[in-house]
Amino acid sequence: MYDFEYLKPKALAEAASILAGDGDAKALAGGMTFIPVLKQRLNKPSKVVDLAALGLSGIKVSGETVEIGAMTTHATVAASADVKRAIPALAKLAGNIGDEAVRHRGTIGGSLANNDPSACYPAAVLAMGATIVTNKRRIEADNYFQGMFATALEQGEVITSVVFPVPAKAAYMKFANPASRYAMVGVFVAKGPKGTRVAVTGAGQNGVFRHKAMEEALAKNWSADAVAGVKTPADGLNSDIHASAEYRAHLVGVMAKRAVAAAG
């Protein structure tokens, strides 16, 4: 990797101002995707702003919401008794990201800021209609994801937490890429305050997306059979060395069916 200036500010405002003031400055959360990008010299940051000392980790559960600090690691979310109680599907999702060591470093904020098209968290955020809280504003999930590796975040905008409304029912099923363990296809289904929603990750050429046809079917009849009948067109889905778009389209149906069955 190219060398850079490393900064580890202790105040959010300081971090935001460094990032806002320098377009080539990059934020470092857990580093699980950022470090490989640097190693491959795909990015040449002037400054790397480590967000680890900003006090952004932690989990708060109220009656209706679960708020997770941006720097909370996947391992912490997976192990949280509060999250397991309120949104077990979310704890389970976190516990299946990458591997043990990755989960001890990777963070929810990092995952969402990066918006990898096959990351798991975006599916949860979109399906449950979560709110992304930044140093500047609150962004609804439907407005946040803007295509692969693209988000509504502006320069200098730092995610501070994510607020999930607690759903009545929710489950996530992922068919992991055998090598990277990213979702080849992941489907998150949820029925809650934001309605009946289905989000698909890993499959779309533009990253995570809502599966409207399945949402309609489930709104009428919450059952595995209801989604089993919904065809997913292969148009707009990814084709790569691991699977064709057609195969992914088929998997969306299978994972959705299994997710609904698991959600009960």
Added chain:
Amino acid sequence: MTATRTEIFSAGIVEAGLGTVTREIPAGEPPPWPPNAELTWIGKDVPRLNGRDKVTGATRYTVDVRLPGMLHARFLRCPLPSAELRKLDTAAATALDGARAVIALARPGDRLRYAGQPVAAVAALSPGVAAEALAAIDAEFRPLPFVVDMDEARAPDAPLVYDEASAPKGNPSGFPAAPGLPVVGNVRGPAVVRRGDPAQGFAAADIVVEGEYRTQVQTHSCLEPHAIVADWRADGLTVYMSTQFTSGVRQELAALFGLPLNRVRVVVDGMGGGFGSKSQLGVYGRTAVELSRLAGLPVRLALDRHEEQIDAGNRPGTFQRMRLGAKRDGTLTALAIESHGTAGVALGAGIGFFAERIYTCPNFETLQHDVFVNAGPGCAMRGPGNTPGAYGLEQAIDTLSERLGLDPLALRDRIDPSKARREERRIGAERIGWSRRHKPGADPGAVKRGMGVAQSLWMSNVQTNVACEVRVLRDGSVEALSSVQDIGTGIGTVMAQVVAEVLGLRPGDITVRIGDTEFPPGGPSYGSRTTASITPPLRTAATRVLAELGREAARMLNAAPEELEAREGRIRVKSDPGRSLAFRDAAALLRTDRISAVESRADDYPGFRRRMPDAAMAHEDLGGVQFAEVAVDTETGAIRVERVVAVHDCGRPINRLLLESQVQGGVLMGVSYALLERRVMDRRTGLMVNADLEHYKLAGVHDTPEIEVVILENLQGNSATDAYGIAEPANIATAPAIANAVYNAIGVRLTSLPMTPDVVLAALGKTGRS
């Protein structure tokens, strides 16, 4: 004529009932060993003696070697799959502050034939400066037409990788390919093996089975990359290298650099995997030595993971077209196979000798072709040839058994002459529960289970250019020495067991010194030959030093030397064990500080099936039978291998714990080959797409089935230890056993590797091909 004597050896498969065999053996050979049950250390689970170093991180691998003043080297590699080097100017690199040596490995005008081919190399004070120096090299490449797909390369109008003059020539030994074969376009061959009259055989058949099978290119993916630290000095060359063959590399270096053998030393302590890919010096080895010679300083050259995947060897891909003729009772009348395989720019993409040897078939023919493509050179990988060969033939046999309405085991009982495999089928069938096996596709439900079997065959290789030394020191300490390297099998522990058995000590009492050409030549760690090669001379050497020690002890004990035995740390009178001396007290009687015996590998007592320079092949091949049980999710296409029973033979097993490890490893590599691994070349760019470990998938723990390992004790009275190898047989049968189990599960035969979920679904007609 050397003096001989006659001995009677236990012979046969211990599990199936032992007999004896009488052998005329050289007079200096030790007496026959009884079956393992009557021995103290041989055949037992002895934990590896260098285990502590491995679990504490103390083992020093080549990548861990740091010498004072050591430089760091890197390659400039061709970025294109086919190119003419137009310009190579290294002046700026040479002038760079911190660069110490720069060499060109190609000249302007040279044709470069694969992406990743080394073009130049630099050695510098740090890896960072080396990278800068590489960037300072002014190299221009003129792109040329290329082909990376084997099928496309066979087309008459395909871009040519070589012309007939430049194509690799093969080797008189036949490995990796025979010399003197024609080259037409990108296709070299065929190499022909024929016996009987195949046409007549097919005419006489009641049933003919045809099949086409395809195997992928697999990379070795050793976790320790190819690495060398070369230290060229006025008084000689020392090389630390992650190598499977210290003494072979020494010979290569001496010849290449015009040095006497006694000025070249090759050392390896920890060796982080080889699987065939670290058998030779290689371009990287040569380059590091040359850079060290130029710079006058030690040079470290370790490939990074990307280089490792594109230019450190691979298992060639194959396409096999097979015809099998049989009588209604299963008797084979004819077998004909035509294969095309690709080892990239290299040779050796055949299907081995598996089909040639495993079943009784009077009329036989193979036509094997190498197809050149613009990709990194392939090389031997765990069971080269036979692994893809078994994948094809063992599926064809499975198909034949179904067409004949015969159980696959019953068919093999009819056509397989190997006694060991017969016993292995019997044991394996019992362990896996073969009687539970249902008809193909008969499992109801979305997850379908199935069971399959496949067999293994590999040659019993012996390196004859091998010697071992055993020393006893006057304080009673013992050393066993050989240049042999521990590739991960625990050969040092095996050596300690052999010496301990002879001297009546414990394996931990023996200090094993290996991995250094200062010691007697230990032979290579490839071809499943290490144990077979070095344990017999080691036992003989230990027997000889014991005899010398016994002469001293005999005087003290008032006994004749031949009345003594070494047991439980003592030298004692056989008929009166109370009359004894502690081993160390006997050693204290020695007239010198140290006694020593060096012995070389004697021929197998019944001779060899075939002799080659420095090596030979024993009469009986190695067998092995594996059973697999799979579950196929017919909604996602995911195959899970739930269980594998692997029953193998390796002559006399020396260490069952270590053997079990090796067999598990062979099975795992086979699972990985069957389900996961595949080098993907981009047809448009000619580059490898997954040249890493993020997208090139190896089997992990969640892909691991329950593996039950059974090792037969197959005594033959062939050598002082009667031991042979196991590494390769353990890998050969796995993929076809899984493929046959998948067929049994879903009732559809998959004929290409790897069997990924999308391939399964497409075969089930649920989606199109990806």
Added chain:
Amino acid sequence: MTRPEMAGPGKTAITLAVNGTSRQLELEPRTTLAEALRNTLGLTGTKIACNRGACSACTVWLNGQPVLSCMTLAIDAAGQEITTIEGLAHGEALHPVQDAFIEHDAMQCGFCTPGMVMSCAALLERNPHPDAEAVRDAIAGHYCRCGTYPHVVAATLAAAERKP
């Protein structure tokens, strides 16, 4: 300065707490923890195999938790307790996982073994009596080309049984 607020580009003095000892280093911010351990501190027990977080050979502990040292900046590890394979044993007494690895032959070439040991030992520290599935989850990110997984699982379960 144990937690620099600004450093680099170029070499910067940092302090790392490695195996209970405070070590002063001069490093560029881009240096990974794996590189710092191996190249600067000579602790070569930690291995680099894929260098991209895909194989877990480089696993060390940060504050007792297994992390990938090739995916962590050394400077980011300042102020945290780093434990490497060299620091796992207590003098001559090996960690129970290390003993069990030897006894069950949970190694072949041994290159993945240090990382594997660190993950399995971390598992037993937080879950003294795991089942086989928990062990498999703990090493799910590890690649072993020799195929030692069955013996690694058996060894870790045996070590757990031996723990009080």
